Structure formats: structure tokens, C-alpha cells
Amino acid sequence: MSKIVRTAANLxxxxxxxxxxxxIVHGHLTPGGGFQGGAVMATGLAMIIAAHNYExxxxxxKKDLLKTLEGTALVLFLTTAVSGFVVGKPFLTNWIVQAGGxxxxxxxxxxxxNTGGIIPLLNxxxxxxxxxxxTLIVLTMLSGAKENS
Amino acid sequence: MKQVWTLxxxxxxxxxxxYLIASGDxxxxxxxxxxxxxxFIENAREETGANNIVTSVVFDYRGFDTLGEATVxxxxxxxxxxxxxxxxxxxxxxx
Numbered sequence: 001m002s003k004i005v006r007t008a009a010n011l012x013x014x015x016x017x018x019x020x021x022x023x024i025v026h027g028h029l030t031p032g033g034g035f036q037g038g039a040v041m042a043t044g045l046a047m048i049i050a051a052h053n054y055e056x057x058x059x060x061x062k063k064d065l066l067k068t069l070e071g072t073a074l075v076l077f078l079t080t081a082v083s084g085f086v087v088g089k090p091f092l093t094n095w096i097v098q099a100g101g102x103x104x105x106x107x108x109x110x111x112x113x114n115t116g117g118i119i120p121l122l123n124x125x126x127x128x129x130x131x132x133x134x135t136l137i138v139l140t141m142l143s144g145a146k147e148n149s
Numbered sequence: 150m151k152q153v154w155t156l157x158x159x160x161x162x163x164x165x166x167x168y169l170i171a172s173g174d175x176x177x178x179x180x181x182x183x184x185x186x187x188x189f190i191e192n193a194r195e196e197t198g199a200n201n202i203v204t205s206v207v208f209d210y211r212g213f214d215t216l217g218e219a220t221v222x223x224x225x226x227x228x229x230x231x232x233x234x235x236x237x238x239x240x241x242x243x244x
Binding site for chain 1: 201219232
């Protein structure tokens with residue numbers, strides 16, 4: 001696309017990523033969460049893909065990296081889910097809630113970031129998975145459409 | 150003709166909805182079975198430590214559902230990847 005679109009997209013891109021990150025990390029306090037925040041971040045990447053030309057995108061975006069990100073996030077989600085087995089609790093039990101430490105803080109009305117037990121962890125992993133998956137779908141469809149035309 | 154059918158369908162739908170709301174049969178915000186909702190509202194913050202009750206339902210009480218959702222997304226990427234893959238010369242021949 002034109003230089004104006006490219007410059008505007010490059011300017012907006014970091015802010016969209018930061019906003020998506022905020023939505024993911026504050027998932028247990030404010031509206032939003034892993035899916036929504038991951039979709040916001042993927043939207044920023046899709047904007048970059050739409051604004052720049054095909055060859056530059058092919059060299060800048062590594063599909064293998066996105067695949068690894070997506071798969072690793074799903075594996076980490078499952079690892080967190082089975083981590084309750086360590087203390088003898090069932091699958092997906094929120095076993096670190098209100099136990100002190102990094103994610104076990106006391107929940108307040110104002111909302112502290114260090115609460116929620118495994119919920120913030122799962123939010124981050126789902127966010128990474130959605131980010132990788134949606135960007136990968138956009139990239140794959142773009143290259144498929146280019147090759148068949 | 151098609152527009153007439155569409156318009157009448159929309160008007161019929163709007164009339165039925167207006168009638169239902171006016172007659173008081175549709176009770177928005179007053180579900181018949183509210184025990185579960187009240188339980189979440191009263192206990193979610195203590196049990197999950199999350200202020201956002203929607204997130205505490207999605208990632209704690211119904212966490213297994215979210216795992217399925219993430220798996221569906223993974224499968225969707227697999228499907229798109231295999232649909233748009235680079236064809237080998239033999240496959241090109243077969244087309």
C-alpha cells in the first residue's frame with residue numbers, strides 16, 4: 001500500500017501491541033482476557049501484513065516461530081492445568097490462589113495484579129496461543145492466495 | 150417480490166418481539182434459575198482471587214471448556230495450514 005498507510009501502520013503498531021498486552025495481563029481484573037487480548041495483538045500484526053508488500057512480509061515474519069509460539073503456549077496451558085497434581089489436587093484446580101507469593105495475593109475491590117492464582121498464567125498462555133494462531137492463519141491464507149493467482 | 154417477503158418477515162419478528170416484551174412474558178435479567186449466578190457473584194472473588202467474575206468462570210469454574218476452545222483454535226490452524234500448503238509436483242499433476 002501507499003507510504004502514508006505504511007507510516008501510519010508502523011506508528012500505530014506498538015500501541016496496539018501494548019493495548020493487547022494490557023488486556024491480557026489485566027484479564028482477571030478488567031473486562032477482557034486471553035482470547036480478547038490475543039485477538040487485539042493479532043489485529044495489529046494483521047494490519048502490518050496488510051500495509052506492507054508481500055516479499056517484505058515473507059522475510060520479516062517467521063512462520064516457524066509463530067508455530068512454535070502457538071504450540072508452546074498450548075503445552076504450557078496443559079502444564080499449568082496438571083500442575084495441581086503436585087499438591088494432590090484435580091486437573092485445572094486453582095491451587096495457588098490466596099496462598100501468598102507472586103499470584104496468591106489477597107483480592108481487593110480496587111484490584112491487585114498479583115491475585116487470581118493460575119488465572120493470570122492461563123490468560124497469558126491463551127493470549128500467546130491466539131496471537132500465534134490468528135497471525136498464522138492470516139499469513140498462510142495470504143501466501144496461499146498469492147501462489148494460486 | 151423478494152424484498153416484500155424480507156420486509157414482512159422483519160416486521161413480523163419485530164411485532165412478535167414487541168408483543169412479548171409488552172406482555173411481560175419475556176423476563177430479561179430475571180432468570181428462573183439464579184442459584185448458580187448468585188453462587189458465582191458471592192463466592193467468585195474469594196475462591197478464585199479474580200475481580201472479573203466472567204474470567205473466573207471462563208478460566209476457573211469452566212477451565213476445561215477453555216482448554217477445548219484453545220484446542221479448537223489449534224485444530225483450525227492445522228486445517229488452514231494443510232488446505233493452503235505448497236502442492237508437490239505429483240499433486241499438481243493430479244489436479
